[in-house]
Structures are given as C-alpha cells and as structure tokens.
Amino acid sequence: MFGKQIRLFRLAGFDVMLDLSWIFIALLVSWTLASGYFPEIYPGLAPLTYWSMGIVGAAGLFLSIILHELSHSLVARRFDIPIKGITLFIFGGVAHMEKEPPTARSELLMAIAGPIASLVLAVSFYLLASVARAAGLGEAITGVAGYLALINLVVAIFNMVPAFPLDGGRVYRAWLWGRLGDLNEATRRASSAGQTFGLILIALGVVSLFSGNLIGGLWWGLIGLFLHSASRASYAQLQAHVLLEAEPVSRIMTKNPVTAPGDISLRELVDNYVYGSFHECFPVMEDEKPVGVIGVADLRELDRTEWEKRRVFDTMRPLSRANVIGPEENAETALRAMREGGTSRLLVVKDGRLLGIVALRDIMRLMELKQSLG
Ligand SMILES: [Zn+2]
Structure with missing residues (x-):
C-alpha cells in the first residue's frame, strides 16, 4: 500500500x-x-x-x-x-x-x-x-x-x-x-x-x-x-x-543448527563453515554454550586481509536481546524482534542452551503455506 x-x-x-x-x-x-x-x-x-x-x-x-x-x-x-x-x-x-x-x-x-x-x-x-x-x-x-x-x-x-x-x-x-x-x-x-x-x-x-x-x-x-x-x-x-x-518459535525453528567455535580464524570460518554448510549465519559456541552469533554480513564489512588475522570471537555479535528468543515465544514476537534488531535470524535459547535458529525466511514460508492451504 x-x-x-x-x-x-x-x-x-x-x-x-x-x-x-x-x-x-x-x-x-x-x-x-x-x-x-x-x-x-x-x-x-x-x-x-x-x-x-x-x-x-x-x-x-x-x-x-x-x-x-x-x-x-x-x-x-x-x-x-x-x-x-x-x-x-x-x-x-x-x-x-x-x-x-x-x-x-x-x-x-x-x-x-x-x-x-x-x-x-x-x-x-x-x-x-x-x-x-x-x-x-x-x-x-x-x-x-x-x-x-x-x-x-x-x-x-x-x-x-x-x-x-x-x-x-x-x-x-x-x-x-x-x-x-x-x-x-x-x-x-x-x-x-x-x-x-x-x-x-x-x-x-x-x-x-x-x-x-x-x-x-x-x-x-x-x-x-x-x-x-x-x-x-x-x-x-x-x-x-x-x-x-498461534505459532510458537519452537515449531518453526531449525533444530540443531550448524555452530562455529569461537577460536578459529575468519578465513577458516569461510572455508569450512560458510562454504561447508551453505548457511549464512552461525551461533558461536564456547563450552557447548552459545556466546554470540556471526553471519556473512559481518564478514562483508571487513577487509579480506583481516580474515587471516581475526578470530570469530573478535568479530561475532555477543548474545543480546536483539538476537535471542525463547522457544515458547510466538512467531509474531520473533518477527517484531527481527524488525527492531535489523536482523533476519534469531538464536533460540533456553536456560543458556541453544535449541535452534529461526529465520525470517522460515516465517515467510510458513505464512505462504498457511495461506495457500486456506
Ligand atoms: Zn483518522
């Protein structure tokens, strides 16, 4: 409109x-x-x-x-x-x-x-x-x-x-x-x-x-x-x-997402994780707990020479209210959080444990399917 x-x-x-x-x-x-x-x-x-x-x-x-x-x-x-x-x-x-x-x-x-x-x-x-x-x-x-x-x-x-x-x-x-x-x-x-x-x-x-x-x-x-x-x-x-x-985040999230360790270089992240999985966004783990998130967009802003020097830990965005959501929240809340945080993916975390990742694309797809089924 x-x-x-x-x-x-x-x-x-x-x-x-x-x-x-x-x-x-x-x-x-x-x-x-x-x-x-x-x-x-x-x-x-x-x-x-x-x-x-x-x-x-x-x-x-x-x-x-x-x-x-x-x-x-x-x-x-x-x-x-x-x-x-x-x-x-x-x-x-x-x-x-x-x-x-x-x-x-x-x-x-x-x-x-x-x-x-x-x-x-x-x-x-x-x-x-x-x-x-x-x-x-x-x-x-x-x-x-x-x-x-x-x-x-x-x-x-x-x-x-x-x-x-x-x-x-x-x-x-x-x-x-x-x-x-x-x-x-x-x-x-x-x-x-x-x-x-x-x-x-x-x-x-x-x-x-x-x-x-x-x-x-x-x-x-x-x-x-x-x-x-x-x-x-x-x-x-x-x-x-x-x-x-009506749709809880736990139902639309991708379970067991590919995660990245924090102590590898950005070059390793690109070669082994981005090209290895074709995902655009990775939860960063430390001692099996999520501590941040890193995406292709974060890498794009950097000069390529930095990829060898910097580690994932130095570049990731730490967990915050802008990139985390609980599994019992609904898709509407997730959508609003994405809009406010200017992001298209949220980590689904409960009691400090990573359960999954929810993407804007999945929410859109869900709406399409629901609409096409009436
Ligand atoms: Zn009026």
Whole structure:
C-alpha cells in the first residue's frame, strides 16, 4: 500500500513521514483549488493569487491531517500501543500501530479521536474566517480559511463512514468486537463493508468521468481504489497476525543448527563453515554454550586481509536481546524482534542452551503455506 517514504520531522515524539504519493496529491489539490474551486467562489482575482491560495490551502490541509493523525496517536499512546510514526498519503494519513488495540473500548476511543480533531479544526477555521472577514482582510485570506473549515468538516464526515480501515470503520469494528467478542470476525465484517464502499466510490467516479466531471471523477476513483485495497490489506494483516501469534518459535525453528567455535580464524570460518554448510549465519559456541552469533554480513564489512588475522570471537555479535528468543515465544514476537534488531535470524535459547535458529525466511514460508492451504 505504501511506496517510498521520506521523513519530515518529529512531533510529540512521533516521526512524521511523507509517502511520495502525497506529492502527487498535493499538486492535484493545489491545482484543483487554484483553477477550479477558488476562481468559482471568488471571481476576479489574479491567477497568481489563486495559485498562492491553492498552495497555502494544500499546506493547511496537510497540517490539518497531521493534527488529525496526531490525536489518534496520542490516544494510542495512552493505551500503551506503540506508534511507529505517522505517514501522510492520498486522502489522509495513517498512524502506524505496532499492534492491535487491546480492547474494543480503546479502539473506539482511538478511532474517534481523529474525527473529533478534524471537527475542532473545522470550527476553528470557520471562526478564523469570520474574524478575518470582520477585520476587512482580503478574500485571499478569508477564502483559504473558509476552505480549510470546509475541508476539515469533509475529512471528519468522510472518515466516519463505516468502512474499515477508515475511522468510522474502526468504530464499527469496535462495536462489532464488543458485541461478538471476536476480533477476527469483527474485522472480516468491517473490512467487507470497507471493500463494498470502495467499489461504490469507484462506480461513482466512473459515472462522474462519463458525465464530464473529470476532476471529481478522478478523486472518487482514487479514493475508492485506495479504500478497496486498504480494506483488503487490513484484513489480511490481521489474519497474518492471528496466524503468527498461534505459532510458537519452537515449531518453526531449525533444530540443531550448524555452530562455529569461537577460536578459529575468519578465513577458516569461510572455508569450512560458510562454504561447508551453505548457511549464512552461525551461533558461536564456547563450552557447548552459545556466546554470540556471526553471519556473512559481518564478514562483508571487513577487509579480506583481516580474515587471516581475526578470530570469530573478535568479530561475532555477543548474545543480546536483539538476537535471542525463547522457544515458547510466538512467531509474531520473533518477527517484531527481527524488525527492531535489523536482523533476519534469531538464536533460540533456553536456560543458556541453544535449541535452534529461526529465520525470517522460515516465517515467510510458513505464512505462504498457511495461506495457500486456506
Ligand atoms: Zn483518522
């Protein structure tokens, strides 16, 4: 769903990211405002004024959406749900939750926080426009404030449509969840409502296009497409989550992995272990106990002349929370640990004993198999 992203700044401890699709949207918004919306409502201004209004309007929309997402994130933080960052794209933003909300009530409060922020913004911009008008400020200023009041109202209303993963869909899911007591089923229903709504928007877009409303048609079509794919993706994500959570590490790990002693040279490691076993990563042992881990990636960073001089002990990464997991932990936890530690393999250790090694590739393979078997 997301393409390339750039980090803009930090706000209240959250990274604000920009998906590159938003640049296209920002241009489309500025253009729509400068060539259509403002000239129609405030005729007779200079083209440069319309373009300035369009760009300031798009920037205001951008800030409004950040505040909308920020309020979701602040409520999430109160419920101890880690938020990785906020990404802006297409018709809004996404606050990246690291896990599902713990209860239906927390989901409800989190979901409703965004539309409430948008409503507050709508009222604030409306008051600003009124004050500006009373103070005799020009149409350029009152016009932009008026537009921001309107668009925030639209964002609040649009997001309350019960189509998952829009905020209204989350409220709907929270309600179903509370009633059925089953998050999976609640998500399935809310997501299918979201997909249906996406299809309706696409159909509306096509009808608009054929009736000559190019810009409107394009907008509805884009939003519909986005919503349709986002609904499907969120359900798939939850299924993956349920699936991974049910799978203990001990079942997917490779048992009795090839290990390497610590006192051999890196050259010996390459010749006898890397080429001898075709593995990329080796637990390093001392007195039959794991003490560290060394991988092909660690060797790549070194000059080849170092391979003769250095021993495995000098180069390995010592055992730490970043590369060890317990056998009773689940695959979801393993995946998160890999993401956080920037690694693709974890040693499975219990009471100081090495039981196996679990690789990102194995987890992916497991998901593929489970999905292909339904
Ligand atoms: Zn929202």
